[in-house]
Amino acid sequence: MQDFFELAVGAAASGCVYGLIGLAYLLIIRPTGIINFAVGEWAMLAAFGGYVTLTKYEWPYPVGMAVVLGLMFVVGWATERVVVRRLVEGGAPLLAPILALLGMLVVFRESISVTFPPDPHPVPDAFGIGRLELGPIGGTYQSFFTIVTALGVFIGAWLFFERTVAGKAFEAVALNRRAAALMGIDLTRVTALSFGAGAVVAGLGGLLVAPNISAHYLMGVPLAIQGFTALVIGGVGRVAGPLLGGLLLALAEQLTVRYAPVPAGYAQGVPLVLLMVFLLLRPTGLLKAKV
Amino acid sequence: MKSENPLALRATPLIRGAGAFIVLAGAAFFMGDYxxxxYRKLLLWVTLALGYNFLFGVCGQVAFSHFAFYGIGAYSIVIFLFQLHLPFPxxxxxxxALCIAFALAVAIPSTRLEGFYxxxxxLALGQLFIVVxxxxxxxxxxxxxxxxxxxxxxxxxRLRGPWYTAVIALLVVATYAVLVRLDRSWFGRACRAVRDNPEAAAAMGVDVARTKVIAxxxxxxxxxxxxMVYAFVDNTVNPPIFGIENAFLLLFMVIVxxxxxxxxxxxxxxLLFLLPFWLSPLVGHHHALVFGVLVVAAILLEPRGLIGIxxxxxxxxxxxxSR
Incomplete structure (x- = not known):
């Protein structure tokens, strides 16, 4: 049982990271319909930001984190401004920005690979290395920090969509772009903000997972796939979707590694199999959208 | 077609194809081993790009499994020949048959759904293939x-050296011939109709799902x-060749x-196959950055690609x- 609880905390922490990446997709898909595979690279960029500010220059954690997330907002906003806006306003088919962002995925990754040597770069834990025991449940500080932070972000996102006018504007755009524009909602601003917020959320995921896996220029695509799987399992309809999907995915992965009688390498296949199964059998995800 | 050249009028597709084959295959006999x-790999990339263009460009379907199928072909022929000791044909x-089975298993459920499925x-299949x-x-x-x-x-x-290159040249020409004929047939028009407007295509009596699955x-x-042809180029097959990176590169080739x-x-x-050879003195191994910039630039500035220019x-x- 001890073993299972240990596993559950670790799984919950990775699940929260997948959920954050999934939320980054969701923030962009809802108002624009654009699937942005570059979110994984945004997480990678933030992990390298963490390496530079926290490991190299040894800034205090909150300062480094704030600076990195601030820069991520700029990156997301700039991506929208330079690559996406022309295509959307020029009336290009939806596929055009998706493919352009796929190109940006390569641009982000290779920019980092040009700048940094190809070995893993360490990023520190938020509260140093240590264990926290709460009755039978125990885990590292970083696991608990990840869980609490991610829950905070999801509650914040839920409040934003449910309780604020700006959130309602996002929802309106998600429901019907044209009608929303006629109601006086600035589509351009909503799109730009969704990209900025998506980059911040993805960056937060990257920063939180970086102490475990180290910043590496190839870390983006696996995170992009895991985050997308979380989104598909949970469903695009609700903010809680990616969190639920991420937790289920991480639990399935950890259980496969620990208990399934297959080589450990096959654990990499778990998100892929789940992704295919859900896309083919239940493409709307587990949580139904509110009507 | 203009009638300035009397030979051009009588050049049937078969003669033109044979001519292209002789030129492509003949070139191999004037080259060293390196x-x-x-050159063989260039021809294989061209073959793949032609096929992928039919799927993505003509039929409008985005798939990242092309290299997984390339790998299924390569691995299956090697395994069937040297582990199960089946005769070559x-x-x-x-x-x-294995490729067809996998393709149908993926395409039939996913084309029922609209959008990007x-x-x-x-994408998942391609990654899963590498894991396996x-x-x-x-x-x-x-x-x-x-x-x-x-x-x-x-x-x-026993085919070897430039003679094996000739086999690859034959593959390129045959692939081109098949795809061009298909493109000009009712099936090609159905594919383009499905790409441009599936509802209208369905209204015209095109079975949208079936067209997508067949393509x-x-x-x-x-x-x-x-x-299968690639398996005997290097006489080795290993996972990285068939990964998602090359699937992206193929997509980029067709877009650019x-x-x-x-x-x-x-x-x-x-262009994208030869670019690394020209760029390596300038940027070392970082030519992928140039590819990424090229693709984004192509989509933003010239969506019809170089051929559009x-x-x-x-x-x-x-x-x-004209017209």
């Missing part, structure tokens, strides 16, 4: 792949055949060259645009 190797047929399912290759133990040889085999004698013939299966099988045009696919494949220049020099 250039032959590069039977091994080739089994490999093709095929891309996502095939890496963990496949003695069957797939794990991360090291399979090596130490060579092309068996077929009817007493996906057909191009996947073409990729699988390419993979000009999606939906066979000539565009050829131009894109040749060529068309415009050609129109300007002709004075008045």
């Amino acid at each position: 250039h032959n190797d590069v 039977l091994a080739a047929i089994c490999g093709i 095929l891309a996502l399912v095939t 290759l890496n963990e496949g133990g003695t069957v797939t040889g794990g991360t090291g792949g399979i090596a130490n085999y060579r092309l068996p004698e077929i009817y007493g013939l 996906f299966t057909l191009t996947s099988v073409l990729a699988g055949i390419g993979g 060259g000009g999606a939906g045009r066979h000539a565009g696919a050829v131009i894109g494949a040749v 060529y068309d415009r220049v050609a129109d300007r020099y002709k004075g008045s645009p």
Whole structure:
């Protein structure tokens, strides 16, 4: 049982990271319909930001984190401004920005690979290395920090969509772009903000997972796939979707590694199999959208 | 067609195809070993790009499984030949059957759904294929792949050196011929209709789902055949070749060259294949950065790709645009 609880905390922490990446997709898909595979690279960029500010220059954690997330907002906003806006306003088919962002995925990754040597770069834990025991449940500080932070972000996102006018504007755009524009909602601003917020959320995921896996220029695509799987399992309809999907995915992965009688390498296949199964059998995800 | 050249009028597709084959295959006999190797890979990329262009450019489906099918073809022929010891023709047929089975299993459920599903399912399939290759133990040889085999004698013939390059040239020409004919048939028009407006196509009596499934299966099988030919180019197969990176590169080739045009696919494949050779003195191994920038620039500035630029220049020099 001890073993299972240990596993559950670790799984919950990775699940929260997948959920954050999934939320980054969701923030962009809802108002624009654009699937942005570059979110994984945004997480990678933030992990390298963490390496530079926290490991190299040894800034205090909150300062480094704030600076990195601030820069991520700029990156997301700039991506929208330079690559996406022309295509959307020029009336290009939806596929055009998706493919352009796929190109940006390569641009982000290779920019980092040009700048940094190809070995893993360490990023520190938020509260140093240590264990926290709460009755039978125990885990590292970083696991608990990840869980609490991610829950905070999801509650914040839920409040934003449910309780604020700006959130309602996002929802309106998600429901019907044209009608929303006629109601006086600035589509351009909503799109730009969704990209900025998506980059911040993805960056937060990257920063939180970086102490475990180290910043590496190839870390983006696996995170992009895991985050997308979380989104598909949970469903695009609700903010809680990616969190639920991420937790289920991480639990399935950890259980496969620990208990399934297959080589450990096959654990990499778990998100892929789940992704295919859900896309083919239940493409709307587990949580139904509110009507 | 203009009648300035009397020969051009009588050049039937068969004669033109044979001519192209002789030129492409003949070139191999004037090259050394190194250039032959590069040339073979160039021809294989062109083959893949032609097939992918039919799927993505003509039929409008985004899939990332093309290299997985290339790999299924390559691995299956090697495994059938040297582990199950099947005769060559039977091994080739089994490999093709395997490609068809996988393609149908992916395409039938995912084309029922609208939107981007095929891309996502095939992305997962492509990644999963690599996981299976890496963990496949003695069957797939794990991360090291399979090596130490060579092309068996077929009817007493052992093809090697430039003669094997000629086989690849034949593959390119045959693929081109099949796809161009298909493109000009009712099926090609159905594919373009499905790409441009599925509802209108359905209203005109095109079975949208079936058209998509057939196009996906057909191009996947073409990729699988390419993979079978590739298996005897290096006489080794290993996982990294068939990964998602090369699937992206293939997509980029078609976008940069000009999606939906066979000539565009050829131009894109040749350019992006040769670019690293020219760029390596300048940027070392970081040519992928240039590819990324090229793709984004192509989508933003010239969605019809290089062939679109060529068309415009050609129109300007002709004075008045044709049609």
